Amino acid sequence: MMLEELRKEVWRCNLELPKNGLVKMTNGNVSGRDPESNLVVIKPSGYRYEDLTSQDLVVVDLKGNVVEGSLSPSTDTATHLYVYRQRADVFGIAHTHSPYASSFAALGRPIPPCLTASAMLGGEVPLGGYAAVGDEAIGEEIVKSIGRSLAIIMQNHGVFTIGSSASVATKMAVEVEEIAKTTHLAIQIGEPIVLTQPQIAEMAHLYTHLYGQG
Ligand SMILES: [Zn+2]
Secondary structure, three states, X not given: OOOHHHHHHHHHHHHHHHHOOOOOXXXXXXXXXXXXXXXXXXXXXOOOHHHOOHHHOEEEOOXXXXXXXXXXXXXXXXXXXXXXXXXXXXXXXXXXOOHHHXXXXXXXXXXXXXXXXXXXHOOOEOEEOXXXXXXXXXXXXXXHHOOOOOXXXXXXXXXXXXXXXXXXXXXXXXXXXXXXXXXXXXXXXXXXXXXXXXXXXXXXXHHHHOOOOO
C-alpha cells in the first residue's frame, strides 16, 4: 500500500467532519495531496463515515485516474484536482455543506470579517459564483475567487477550504462554520462591526507566529 501516512491523515480528517457536526449522512469530503508523488487521497463517493476505513480511500493522480482503490472517488474529485493543479501551495482540501456557512451560500453573500478568528482564514470569506457539481466548473470558480483566503463560500452550495495539509483544511472547515454561526446570529440582532485590514493583519500575524506550542 502506498501513501500509508497520508491515508491515515485523510481518513482522520474525514471523520472530523461528522464529529464536528459539519456533515450529515454521506455529504462532504476531505482530500490530501502527497508532495512527492502529487497523488491525491480522497473519500470514496457516497460512502458513510461510520463505515469508512483508511483503506477505503481512493488514490488518484492529478488527471483523475484511479491509481489505488476499488471504490469510485468522490463526485467532487474533479473540483479538488483542478484546485491542486492550479495551486502548487495547496496540499489539502475539505468540502462541506455545513449549515451556517451554507446559509451565506444560499444568500450569495461572502462572510464579513467581524471576529478575530476571521484572520485565521485570511479575513473576509469570499463568495464564488454558482457552478454545477461534478466537473471542473466549481474548481475554476474556487481558483478565480478564493484569493489568499483559506475558505470560500460557493453560491447556492456550501463551503470549500484549502490548506498546506488535509489537517489544516479540515481545521479551517471547522473554523469557518464557527465564524459563520456567530456572524449569522449577530446579523439577526444588528449590524456586525467589520474589522479593519490592519486589525486583520495583526491577528493573522499572531495566528501565524505566536499561537500554539511553537
Ligand atoms: Zn457539495
